[in-house]
Amino acid sequence: MKEVLQNVYSPCDGTIKEVFVNRSSYVYEWEPLLLIETKEQKEIEVSVGVSGTVTSVEFSQGQSVTSNTIVTTLLDDMEITGSD
Numbered sequence: 001m002k003e004v005l006q007n008v009y010s011p012c013d014g015t016i017k018e019v020f021v022n023r024s025s026y027v028y029e030w031e032p033l034l035l036i037e038t039k040e041q042k043e044i045e046v047s048v049g050v051s052g053t054v055t056s057v058e059f060s061q062g063q064s065v066t067s068n069t070i071v072t073t074l075l076d077d078m079e080i081t082g083s084d
Contacts, residue, residue, distance in 0.1 A: 004076040
C-alpha cells in the first residue's frame with residue numbers, strides 16, 4: 001500500500017499556545033493537535049480529518065506561526081474511523 005503523508009497547516013496567524021502531540025504520536029480523526037492564540041486573543045484548536053502517526057512537529061510552544069504554514073505532518077493510516 002502506498003504511504004500518504006498529510007501536511008497540517010496553520011489556519012491563522014498567531015502564537016503556539018500548546019502542543020498536544022509529539023513526533024510518533026498516534027492521533028485519531030479530529031483529535032486536537034495544537035492550540036494557537038491569535039493577536040485578537042482567540043484560541044484556535046488545530047485538528048485534521050485523518051488518523052495516523054505524527055511524523056513531524058514543526059513548531060513548539062511560544063513560537064509564532066502564519067496562516068498556511070505547515071505545523072505538523074501525519075502518515076495517514078487510511079483507516080475509516082468515523083461514526084454516526
